[in-house]
Amino acid sequence: MATCHAPSGTEARRDATTLVLVGNPNVGKSVVFHLLTGVYVDVSNYPGTTVELTRGRLDGRDVIDTPGVYGVSSFNDEETVARDVILGAGTVVNVVDAVHLERDLFLTLQLADMGLPMVVALNMADEARREGVAVDRELLEEVLGVPVVETVAVSGAGIDELRSALDRARPARPDAEIEDLVLPLEAAIGSRAEALLVLEGDEAVSSRNGVSPGTMREELYSRRRARVDALAKRVVRSTTEGAGLAARLGYWMLRPITGLPLLALLLWGMYVVLGQWIAGGLVGVTEGTVMKGYWEPFARGLVGTVAPRGSAVYTFLAGEFGVLTMTPTYLLGVILPLVTGFYLLLALLEDTGYLPRIATLADRALASVGLNGRAVIPLILGLGCVTMGTLTTRILGSKRERFIATALMAIAVPCSAQIAVIAALMTRVGPGYAAAYFSALLGVFVIVGTVLARLTPGESTDLLIDLPSLRVPRLDNIARKTAVKVKHFMGEVAVFFLLGAAFISTLDVTGALGWIQRIATPLTVGWLGLPPQAATAFVMGFVRRDFGAAGFFSMHLSDPQLLVAMVTITLFVPCIASVMVIMKERGAGYLAGLLGASLGLAFLLGGIIARIVGVA
Amino acid sequence: MRIRMRRGRDRCDGCEQSAACTLDLARRGDRLVVLGVDDERARMHAVRFGMGEGACVSCVTVLPAGPVVLRSGRQEIAVGRELAKRIRVAPAPEAA
Numbered sequence: 274m275a276t277c278h279a280p281s282g283t284e285a286r287r288d289a290t291t292l293v294l295v296g297n298p299n300v301g302k303s304v305v306f307h308l309l310t311g312v313y314v315d316v317s318n319y320p321g322t323t324v325e326l327t328r329g330r331l332d333g334r335d336v337i338d339t340p341g342v343y344g345v346s347s348f349n350d351e352e353t354v355a356r357d358v359i360l361g362a363g364t365v366v367n368v369v370d371a372v373h374l375e376r377d378l379f380l381t382l383q384l385a386d387m388g389l390p391m392v393v394a395l396n397m398a399d400e401a402r403r404e405g406v407a408v409d410r411e412l413l414e415e416v417l418g419v420p421v422v423e424t425v426a427v428s429g430a431g432i433d434e435l436r437s438a439l440d441r442a443r444p445a446r447p448d449a450e451i452e453d454l455v456l457p458l459e460a461a462i463g464s465r466a467e468a469l470l471v472l473e474g475d476e477a478v479s480s481r482n483g484v485s486p487g488t489m490r491e492e493l494y495s496r497r498r499a500r501v502d503a504l505a506k507r508v509v510r511s512t513t514e515g516a517g518l519a520a521r522l523g524y525w526m527l528r529p530i531t532g533l534p535l536l537a538l539l540l541w542g543m544y545v546v547l548g549q550w551i552a553g554g555l556v557g558v559t560e561g562t563v564m565k566g567y568w569e570p571f572a573r574g575l576v577g578t579v580a581p582r583g584s585a586v587y588t589f590l591a592g593e594f595g596v597l598t599m600t601p602t603y604l605l606g607v608i609l610p611l612v613t614g615f616y617l618l619l620a621l622l623e624d625t626g627y628l629p630r631i632a633t634l635a636d637r638a639l640a641s642v643g644l645n646g647r648a649v650i651p652l653i654l655g656l657g658c659v660t661m662g663t664l665t666t667r668i669l670g671s672k673r674e675r676f677i678a679t680a681l682m683a684i685a686v687p688c689s690a691q692i693a694v695i696a697a698l699m700t701r702v703g704p705g706y707a708a709a710y711f712s713a714l715l716g717v718f719v720i721v722g723t724v725l726a727r728l729t730p731g732e733s734t735d736l737l738i739d740l741p742s743l744r745v746p747r748l749d750n751i752a753r754k755t756a757v758k759v760k761h762f763m764g765e766v767a768v769f770f771l772l773g774a775a776f777i778s779t780l781d782v783t784g785a786l787g788w789i790q791r792i793a794t795p796l797t798v799g800w801l802g803l804p805p806q807a808a809t810a811f812v813m814g815f816v817r818r819d820f821g822a823a824g825f826f827s828m829h830l831s832d833p834q835l836l837v838a839m840v841t842i843t844l845f846v847p848c849i850a851s852v853m854v855i856m857k858e859r860g861a862g863y864l865a866g867l868l869g870a871s872l873g874l875a876f877l878l879g880g881i882i883a884r885i886v887g888v889a
Numbered sequence: 890m891r892i893r894m895r896r897g898r899d900r901c902d903g904c905e906q907s908a909a910c911t912l913d914l915a916r917r918g919d920r921l922v923v924l925g926v927d928d929e930r931a932r933m934h935a936v937r938f939g940m941g942e943g944a945c946v947s948c949v950t951v952l953p954a955g956p957v958v959l960r961s962g963r964q965e966i967a968v969g970r971e972l973a974k975r976i977r978v979a980p981a982p983e984a985a
Contacts, residue, residue: 491936
């Protein structure tokens with residue numbers, strides 16, 4: 274589960290050889306990182322959190338890329354992780370966006386006050402010039418007292434200069450007027466950087482040094498802001514106010530009258546790419562042709578040579594839900610293409626700067642379910658894969674919001690694979706039934722959200738989000754980002770999938786699956802008005818949501834029965850991978866409540882619809 | 890530009906006299922000075938974004954019952970409606 278405090282034992286100790294990249298979000302920091310370190314990088318979670326850290330090597334030194342932050346403190350997980358990595362840095366490369374120096378220099382001056390040896394990469398120098406922003410690099414270098422190197426990360430310009438400037442890294446000129454405060458504390462705790470954070474009231478850093486946190490954060494922040502404004506005024510000359518096409522498009526994206534159609538267009542586009550091209554087209558090849566056509570017969574033959582067909586070992590390894598058959602088929606044939614497509618689209622959204630604008634547009638609607646606009650990011654991800662969405666709820670500001678968002682996703686948001694199967698089924702029924710299906714889901718989303726917003730304790734945070742300039746994304750950056758995330762995601766879900774497959778196989782081998790079908794008859798036949806085999810579809814739906822929906826494909830249901838089945842299977846418990854991730858992120862108690870609620874809701878609403886449409 | 894009064898709201902009577910009111914009453918095109926942010930966490934973020942006390946900002950747009958979008962220099966920030974109610978602003982001097 275995500276925590277707000279650094280776990281004990283991760284105390285930052287400086288390592289002279291470690292190079293740490295620090296910068297605001299969306300300043301091209303990860304591109305600089307990849308140019309410095311090359312392709313061999315390692316992505317891992319920071320201990321005790323779900324924040325990803327990327328590590329690489331440069332001339333024998335460790336290089337760490339930190340999450341984008343606007344300052345060093347502990348307002349959220351990302352900041353806590355960045356803070357501890359920065360405190361352990363030998364040298365800091367501060368990447369700043371030349372277009373937004375007034376914002377980025379706040380972090381720069383904080384790093385200066387922390388006394389860490391640093392180099393500044395003045396990134397996006399080309400974009401700044403195009404937008405009519407001229408930055409006096411030499412003056413900035415003179416004022417800060419550290420090397421300032423102009424870079425255009427996306428084209429690689431300036432990276433060699435940055436690399437050679439690393440040897441000249443040194444502490445930047447700090448705010449002279451706070452020296453009287455910092456120096457005695459530095460002498461007492463032995464670290465200037467930590468002394469500054471203690472003065473700024475950082476509780477974790479204070480307690481690990483055995484001192485009480487300072488109360489001067491506001492004064493120090495305000496002083497720093499005044500210095501940043503003065504410095505920016507000296508080094509930045511701006512000729513235009515950014516009224517180009519990007520600025521106008523950014524504005525249209527925010528205005529509901531133009532923003533909502535643009536958003537609808539985007540969602541439609543995502544559905545076409547993920548639901549039709551990938552889930553409907555590509556997956557047919559990867560799952561049907563490659564995995565089921567070539568891999569599974571091969572695996573079954575191989576297992577057949579060591580264990581006879583029908584034996585428990587055979588069923589476990591190569592049966593319907595086998596560890597060597599169903600698991601790789603779903604992981605590589607279904608999830609891999611879907612997740613790749615999804616991360617690709619998400620990276621595009623991220624790199625263009627559209628996401629924060631969607632968050633702004635959706636803020637009002639999400640406020641009514643106890644969330645703020647930022648929640649669109651996990652919810653959109655949840656449309657791709659609930660597992661991914663759940664992992665992303667960590668960006669939400671409070672436990673209450675993570676609680677609500679996870680529940681909404683698990684209950685009322687169908688994943689892309691499921692949408693694809695359902696869309697295929699829906700082509701058989703009239704548009705009236707399709708409309709009824711989506712209305713039922715939307716209704717459940719609003720009702721569950723409203724109820725949770727009332728019942729969940731705690732307070733939701735308010736939207737306060739930076740809207741970055743719109744940009745045309747670089748394809749190589751998108752590709753790299755996608756590759757890194759897909760690899761990380763696949764590594765994380767593979768274990769859950771193996772466990773899930775093993776669990777279902779166990780049910781199968783022990784005969785529990787048939788037993789479930791029999792005892793579920795009153796529910797499936799009596800209450801929902803479906804055939805008895807529907808129980809198998811539900812058990813399969815527990816493994817994968819689309820799998821469950823697909824289970825209804827061959828059942829020859831009438832149109833009203835199909836509506837009942839689709840609504841019930843959508844609201845039904847999330848797939849096994851999501852269940853595992855929810856367990857890990859939110860805990861067992863939460864999971865139990867969630868499973869109870871989704872089961873109850875699914876069958877309650879399914880039964881009610883069955884009565885309305887007259888099948889039960 | 891002046892902050893105009895919203896119909897049906899009586900909280901901001903003084904705006905026409907350029908006294909303080911809250912950010913949720915801002916309209917597109919308003920130029921404002923931030924007088925204070927009555928939320929500790931948001932106050933720190935606002936200072937980092939250059940929109941803390943004393944900052945001069947302009948209102949890019951206001952979404953119906955939704956966030957207020959502010960601009961300061963080239964920096965754009967969306968502020969949720971509830972938070973905007975806790976941000977005190979006054980019209981910026983015409984020369985600003």
